[in-house]
Amino acid sequence: MDPSSSGIQEPFDLIRLSLSERVFVKLRGDRELSGILHAYDGHMNLILSDVEETIMIVDEEGQGAVNIAKRKMNMLFVRGDGVILVSPPSRT
């Protein structure tokens, strides 16, 4: 497929095309977010709305059982240094 037809030439284009869409964000510290993307910059600082955060808490003693904590936030700035990946979740 011709990459120009999708308007994607570089990685940030994928994020640009996700503006106003719900995205999935993986963060350092075993955290994940799902939220609607409204802004980003070159540091991958993000502003998301209608956010659900999932924190995976691995219990070292209990055979590595994973506890999951969830919380919702209305409008959230995410500092880019914690971002591992951003993806449009509809396609995953």
Added chain:
Amino acid sequence: MSGLQGYVDQRVLLILQDGRAIVGVMAGYDQKSNVVLSDSKERVYSPDEGVEEIPLGLYLVKGDQIVLIGELDEALDQSVDLATIRAEPLPPIRY
């Protein structure tokens, strides 16, 4: 600039990257938010006993070690009996 103006000569609390809490009078700071405290003390928190204050005297803290600088309400701070406070130390910063 969201600098540190207004904190000079005030009693402040510094929280550091490794979780330490230090109180003192801010004697000065620079562009990189390096800070000099006078009459400073480390406050060591523990869940089993009261807060221990360790005198540090004149202390220079490198800007990149600083998490937060807070202005202390002196009257409020003095009204707290540190010997009665039980708490875990603050966790270190994890990137």
Added chain:
Amino acid sequence: MLIFSVFKTLTDQTVTVELKNDLSITGVLKSVDQFLNIRLDSIKVLDETRHPHMMAVKNCFIRGSVVRYVQLPAEHVDTQLLEDATRREAAAQAKR
């Protein structure tokens, strides 16, 4: 620059800053700089019984690099404006 501008428009609004040491601090945003260092007034630490360390602190300076999240007042954020500004900044970046 874009995010810095967003924070500037939120001056005098109440925000909650969550740090990378899991401390959450709610307060009135007084100022922000290019490093996204933040000054908060009238602060309140979440779960103060577990974190009494800041009991006597009324305002504070937070280093931008230790921030994980900032919860913003949604009613003061124009999402359409943000998306347009982001596209504009991305276009300007691409031309460079």
